[in-house]
Amino acid sequence: MTSLAPSENLNDPLVTVDGVSFSHGARVIFDNVSLTIPRGKITAILGPSGTGKTTLLRLIGGQLAPSKGQVTVFGQDVQALSVTELYSMRKRIGMLFQSGALLTDLDVFENVAFPLREHAVLPESMIRSIVLMKLEVVGLRNARHLYPRELSGGMARRVALARATALDPVMVLYDEPFAGQDPISMGILVRLIGEFNRALNLTSVIVSHDVKETAMIADYMYLLSEGRVVAHGTPEGMRASREPAVTQFMEGEPDGPLPFHYPGPDYLHDLMS
């Protein structure tokens, strides 16, 4: 699963988002956004809720198409790929969904085994060993007979993490991995994401609004707001930045250049009309 795509160069970034615009109906989500995801690093995409962070992951995975610009993954223009090529590209990407998105009719073991059974022709004994190894890493080897309905939110996300790495992908996309987690689960997930990236030599993209946790493991951060990249840099650089938008987001201040209110008519005007 780790072989290179024909047009792939190991010196190039793994993902390039170049001048991408995207709209949901009349609402502009991205307006000429550009960013790069370097190989072997953890890149964080931060931003307030509703800034299109998940949409960005879907553009990288080819589940959505930009109205303008180009998304390049493994040296291939995602929009130019045929359906077969797109599915083949996705086998090299793992994705952790916010909800876990585990298949509810399968138990934990079968959920992790699912990508192996679908894409690799392996003897049952080898599938068992791989699944147990992946589950051991996330601490849920002994929960392999449970069904998703019997798992807590944090456990479901750890199973989803084991599934996302089952095929030893080149890149893992994390959609809000820390959202709604208790401090212990959050700590476990932070540690796991960092360890996975180091041990498996992965490239990770974390989409999050949990600044503190993300900054602990990220190598580089992008801050998105109102459809644009408003700042980017290393976690240390972002923390030291005096730029008002960065300070506001990093410190969690309600007022500042990043709007708290959904755009629309003025409050006073709305009340008086």
Add this chain to the structure above:
Amino acid sequence: MTELFARIGRSSLSIFERLGNGTLFLFQILMGLGFGFKRPTLVLLQIWAVGVRSLSIIMVSGAFVGMVLGLQGYNTLVTYGSEESLGALVALSLIRELGPVLTALLFAGRAGSALTAEIGLMKATEQLAALEMMGVDPLQRIVVPRFIAGLFAMPLLAAIFTAIGILGGYFCGVGLLGVDAGAFWSLMQQHIDLIDDVMQGVVIKSIAFGFVVTWIALYEGYASLPTSEGVSQATTRTVVNASLAVLALDFVLTGLMFH
């Protein structure tokens, strides 16, 4: 007045859009049918889910419909002194019309609604998106086995419904009302033709109904809005649209087959 025309226009456009999307969806299913034959276990599991799990409602309904036919048929026939023809009346009604049509209506309510809700919830909980991101085409992995299962299950269920209905008619007519058992079976045998009645009635009609009901159920689930309300509306649409489609298709098929 202008608003009325605009409304009619909007809903007509919406209907045509859904029809177009539904046809494209069907085309994609038909193109992916090969996957179902490569993974027969997935199809068998779905036959169990949509077919075997519908057996109880089909068998109980078949028995009651047959018994009612026996009672009503006897009451009418006895007026003309031809109650021996009860077997032919019950069997013809069930084989040509009631068997396939009522089975399809029950199938739409039991299996069709379950298919829509299952796929709609898989969409709402991002399971379909997760499959896509794992490099697995949900249309092939999830939809195609269910479609093939619907095609296989419907004729089998209709045959079971019809057989049990005939036994229900026998129980009422012969067991309770005293119709001669020999006459019941021999007149039935005399009036039922294997090709004209059984093949065209039970087999062809129920395959056609299975095709339409499963297609509508799968499309509604796949195209549902990923919210609780969206899934609930899609499930209702499946039952309503599939039932109407079955009744309309039955009229067309009856017109073509039994003129």
